[in-house]
Amino acid sequence: MKIDNKNITRKEKITVEYFFKYAKDNFKLKSFTGKIGLNRYITEQNLHRPGLALAGFVGLFSYPRIQVFGNTEISYLKNLTEKQRKSSLKKLMDFEIPCIILTNGVKPFKDMSELAKKRNIAIFGSNLSTTKLIYYLSDFLEDQFAYRFTVHGSLVDVYGVGMLFVGKSGIGKSEVALDLVERGHRLVADDVVILTKKGEGIIMGSGTDLTAHFMEIRGIGIIDVRSMFGVRAIRFQKRVEVVIDLEIWDSKTEYTRTGLDSSTVSLMDIDIPYVKLPIIPGKNITVVSEVIALNYLLKHYDYDAAKVLTERLKKKLETKNSLNDRIIDYFEHDFE
Amino acid sequence: MIEKKVKIINNAGLHTRPAATIVKIASKYKSEFFIFKDGMNINGKSIIGVMTLAAAKGSELKLTFDGEDEKEMAEEILDYFNRGFDEL
Secondary structure (H helix, E strand, O other): OOOOOOEEEEEOEEHHHHHHHHHHHHHHHHOOOOOOOOOEEEEOEEEEOOOHHHHHOOOOOOOEEEEEEEEHHHHHHHOOHHHHHHHHHHHHHHHOOOOOOOOOOOOOOOHHHHHHHOOOEEEOOOOOOOHHHHHHHHHHHHHHOOEEEEEEEEEEEEOEEEEEEEEOOOOOOHHHHHHHHHHHEEEEEEEEEEEEEEEEOEEEEOOOOOOOOEEEEEEOEEEEHHHHOHHOOOOOOEEEEEEEEEEOOOOOOOOOOOOOOEEEEEEOOOOEEEEEEEEOOOOOOOHOOOOOOOHHHHHHHHOOHHHHHHHHHHHHHHHHHOOOOOOOOOOOOOOO | EEEEEEOOOOOOOOHHHHHHHHHHHHHHOOOEEEEEOOEEEOOOHHHHHHHOOOOOOOOOOEEEEEOOOHHHHHHHHHHHHOHHHHEE
């Protein structure tokens, strides 16, 4: 199975304006400088505390990062004379820094805002403590600069398990997704799924803003799952937990029979459980998919049917009683 | 594998009707057909996919054709792009 990993992309930059729009709503960031400096770019996901740079050492200054002024920086600046402070801040703002954030509800010094306005650098403020703000902002920026790529497939939440259906076009991915929705499961996206790497080990999937929850069913055309089945039939995002590869039954391919040797597929260097599902007449892919989801849940809750049966067989072999008995020894006048 | 770059030249861009035609042409062939734009690699046999591109006039797309009949497929699809989806 090939899932093309070659078109992985990530955002190279976001504008300070875009950053502020989200940070204003989500982290209650406020601006001290109005529209100044909103056209600058943020190119790095990490944040930086410029203590050393303010003290004069700019040797390894990570200036492309957002500069966070916490208690340390502010009290250092407070201890300087006005002249010293000006020259210290000037040195810092001579670099192409994206913006400055003050934490703990601190307001900028008058000379600081004046200088920032001259240099076209935005100063934002937050009532949160430095540690908390850095924690929130890091998560936001990590998501913004995360690796992502699109796959051709359908993503459905089946009993809470994110199942990504892939396979050649025309094999029936959309039909399986529609069938699952009809049975009460929830569609995330069809045909175009954007996968985003979140942290080390999580792949999140979602649709695009234009076509999420729209679907093409051959012979009918385009349908809108959200308006047809209602809000219970959709969701915006889901972690991808199992990849199902649909293919026409091929007598030369070996399909797993016991489920003991589970295979995985690599999505942006993260291994995701992978099931190759052959399509044959009379096979209900939807029901099989539900069973795969339930089996995944059982395994997650520490019950692996294949292992349990293996264990039972082992015990039976150890007793050397190879006679295969009925599960009920004696039908004691119970003929039901 | 054949790789070609094309530009959208009609005024209305790659809207529903040309998207459907592209998918129709592509589906006649066995080869795989992908369209790349803005970091998105879209299966050219999927109408939702092609519409997702939202390719306006002037956008540049990279097309890849891969398979036994890739040559004929590329020829017919490129011709359709170059005709401006018959809307010039």
